[in-house]
Amino acid sequence: MLIFAALCLCLVSFMHSGLGGRRLIDPICCLPDLPIILGSRRNTILTLKFGWHFLSLVWLVLAALLLWLEWDAAGFNAAFLLILAGHFALCGAVALIASRGRHLSWGLFLPLAGALGSAGWGML
Template structure:
């Protein structure tokens, strides 16, 4: 079973990296060249930033799942490991949303609160 968990984690890591790279290169950049994107907050900049961080959040989530599978494969597995991995995944979600939206998309705050709640729950 351990080998299968490692294999699944490796596949998630690969698909995550491919998703971010290929999506950015072949989908997002081409999409953002269009002149008919919705204009929120006075320009299409917010729309572009929101689509970009939403796209990459998926990749971060898959990396988080890979980390969970690696934790499950570990002989030192504990429920605390799961909480900390999930908290770290949402810290990354929060940071990406905050950075790419320049704080305008409030999801960063929700992701940060989830992270803090999980860290507090772990103690």
């Protein structure tokens, strides 16, 4: 059942990212009266697109956790923390690079990744 649930999460993630990105987020980003955040239209569009796709990434991370739980329940605690650490490290790095440091989420995601990674490695 966990494998089926993980497959459903992957399907939801790909549909959300692909269809939702194309049919909802792209048209919103083309609006002429799009509000300016973080100083520019570019940063508004980046925030909308990355926020949308980061949600899809969360579902893929949850799918990975369900698969790990199915295949290795004994090692799940450490895997849980390490997978989350990787997720937040990726989100933090993307936010830092794409926004050129303007979107402050990286300042929370990267330390969170470090804390989770440290805790996870401590359990191995």
